[in-house]
Amino acid sequence: KLRDKDLGCPWDIEQTFQSLSKHLIEEAYEVTDAINRKDYPNLQEELGDVLLQVIFHSQIASELELFNFDEVADTLNQKLIRRHPHVFARGVAPESAEEQAVIWEAVKKEERKEDRPQPTFADIPSSMPATLRAERIQKQxxxxxxxxxxxxxxxxxxxxxxxxxxxAISNNDPDNIEEELGDLLFTVINVGRHLNIDANDALARSNNKFISRFHSLEKELEVSEQSFEGTSPQELEKIWDRIKLDE
Known part of the structure; x- marks a missing residue:
């Protein structure tokens, strides 16, 4: 009804796969944020928003006679059955999550045999957030x-x-600086992978830590009737270090 050309919503009617893709990504991030905050009522709401995106894309596909929501659900159903032979085909049950991951990848490999062989990394979306894409590249x-x-x-x-x-910085070469900074970030992510630490989660934690400390810094300046503009970098650093020690 929302996309009915006569009675529907103008905004909903004009949406396409391309225009909606950014909203799907945003909704997924909001789900992750609700999980990280342990805000389960909000998680319920945000999961609904993600589901809306799935339904929305499926409706557009149906209008274009590509596929419909039932076919999306059926494709998922068949994939889960194929990738869990120990559950649905009474195969040998894996003894651990790691063993199950091996089975999952083996089935995926068999599925890809039906298609034309692809070069390494071809299944890693270029639109994926850079930290996640780096981890996927490194794992492959x-x-x-x-x-x-x-x-x-x-x-x-x-x-x-x-x-x-x-x-590169000493040579004042902007292109090379960007390249070397990228190499450094890629390698730091690799450290996390070797230590079984998700780089994206680690960075999110540091972001939140910085925000919390910055709010404390603002509060201290307000209490002492100071401002950022009127406080020297050295004094700001001293307050910052004190906040870190008090944590």
């Missing part, structure tokens, strides 16, 4: 046998990348 490279032996080795590479970034 590791499965091919191209990886560091330990986190310690990757940390040595981080130190090498820092030196290269410093050199």
């Amino acid at each position: 490279a590791s499965k091919k046998g191209f990886d560091w032996a330990s986190a310690h080795d990757v940390i040595l590479k981080v130190e090498e990348e820092i030196a290269e970034l410093k050199l």
Whole structure:
């Protein structure tokens, strides 16, 4: 009804796959935020918003005679059955989540055999957030046998990348600075992967920590009737360090 050309909503009617894609990403982030805040009433609401996006895309597809919502659900159903043979085909049950992940990947590999072979990394969307895409790239490279032996080795590479970034900065080469900064970030994410730490989660935690400390800094300045403009960088740093110690 929302997309009815005569009685529907003008905004809903004019939406396309392309115009809605950003909203789907935004809604997924809002779900993640609700989970991180343990706000379960809000999680319920945000999951509904994600579901709306799935239904919306399916409706557009149906109008274009591509597929419909029932077919989306059926495709998911068949995929889950294929990738859980130990549940639905009474196969040998995996003993751990890690073993199940191996089975999952094996079934995915079999599924891809039906299609034309793709180059490595082709199944990693270029639109994926850069930190998540880097992790996916690194994991696939590791499965091919191209990886560091330990986190310690990757940390040595981080130190090498820092030196290269410093050199690029000293040469005042903007393009090379950007390239070396990217290499450093990619390598730091690799450290997290070797330590089984999700880089995106780690960065989100640091973001929240910075926000909390900054709010404390603002409060201290307000109580002492100071301002950012009237406080020296050195004094701001002292207050910041004190806030860190009080945590």
